Amino acid sequence: MALTRFTGFASHDAVALFKEASASGVQTNWWSVRNSPIRVPGSNLSNVYFHSDFDYYELARPKATITVSHTSVPVYISPDIGIPGLVIKLTGQTRLNDIPIFTHGLGYVPRYMVAFGGAVLTNGTLVQDVGTDGRTRIISAFADANKIYLRELARSTATALPAVSKTYEVMVFKHPTKDPSKPLFSFDGSVVQIGRGAVSSDKNYLRRVLPAESSFDIDRGPTMDIANGSIRVVSGGNVYSEPHYTGSFVGPAFIPVGGVV
């Protein structure tokens, strides 16, 4: 009978919790068919519940909660661009602005997530929408080797876009590396680690939310749709639509996650 096992092979530097691929072969033989999930996990994904070669979104820094004071965008009315007898003026101005919000200082560009409103901030999230005249503030996030930034595209019309404060949560994840000085599995009386530090009880990881925990969400499919020149963004079930959007996008399935400190 195929078993679910938690085992390691030091000579192959691998630890895994997995359901055996079959009941045939010797458990201690790396090359047994039953050990396929630990040997070639990418070809046996549904059988693997943990593998020391996988990445589990370990936090490199504690989650940061940051309130950004987004500034106003003034009214703009252009000079006349028409001809004698026909006055044409353009109203409004657009401002593109990169706002550093968090210094991670890792020296490499990490994986990151920025949460807004209880869901991961998508690229092009509408965080402010005033009236129906097109005054909006759209946010994306990006990273470099030192910081996390918000890219803000803000637009006024013949009326100013007012200032607004918004709160974001920033999570930065390590590039996982195995520590060759650690054994495949160990407990030092305080900390248990598996896979030469692949996971460790004293670290923080993104994980599925437990009952009564607050959470944000990871989306499992496309998070935006455009129709009628306008956008709808749906992340974690949160819906942000421009006033003239005419589509019917309902957004993707998502996983509530939490446990991040």
Add this chain to the structure above:
Amino acid sequence: MPLRRRGTAIELVHGSRTGWASDAAPVHLLPPANTVSITSTFSFPDFQKNNVMFWSKTASINAGISFGTILPGEYGPGKSGIYLLSDVTIGTVPAGVNYIDVRVNMNRSASPSPFLYGTIYRILPVAQETFLPGGSALLEGVGDIYKRTISIILVGTNIILRRYQSVRSNDWVLPQSSFKDSGKAATQVWPGGLFDSPLPWNNKWTHGGDHTGWLSNEIEKLPAEGGVLARGSGDAPSTADTSNYASTWTGNITVRPGYIHA
């Protein structure tokens, strides 16, 4: 107990806190060797276009101006004709993968023409590593007039790039009452002869066959001219629109495959 079993799961416990649990990992990302790194170039076509023209004439003024317009339309996969933007397969993942972590580092290598004298901003951070939740990105747009987006998704084991562009519907590019003969298509071109009797051609807008566009660019401005500056006259402002709102994006797409247990 620092390591304990819970059913078929294992937990690593630190003090009173569960540091990690095998059934709590939202995503199992495959090792870096499975990362798919793709250099990609993709484009968006120019919009469908038309134009409008105004002849300003009084006893002391004879001037004309023409503008290009972009027409409403929805472009993307599943559309037909000129509105079809076909899916592009940019890579593959191992069988069984049901999640992709998508990062892009892209630049706009060919920019659209200015829109009403203004640069069209690149909303996607350019030449920076950007995480795309769900694989979606808003690349560029002008207010709530037009938008361009991409989605990078899995279809089976194929990594698919989908492009979308959308121009908002607009009943009249300018007030209908401001058009010659209320914008009737059959009466937009001056047939020659008198320009002001029985129905004046001056101090009216005319369109080039479609009144639903958005003013996008000035084609020609004639502030002081002689002659009849009505559409169809040899003296009128040009309607040769040289704008091009196509855009091309180039850069790297990094896809880290993963698996999510049900």
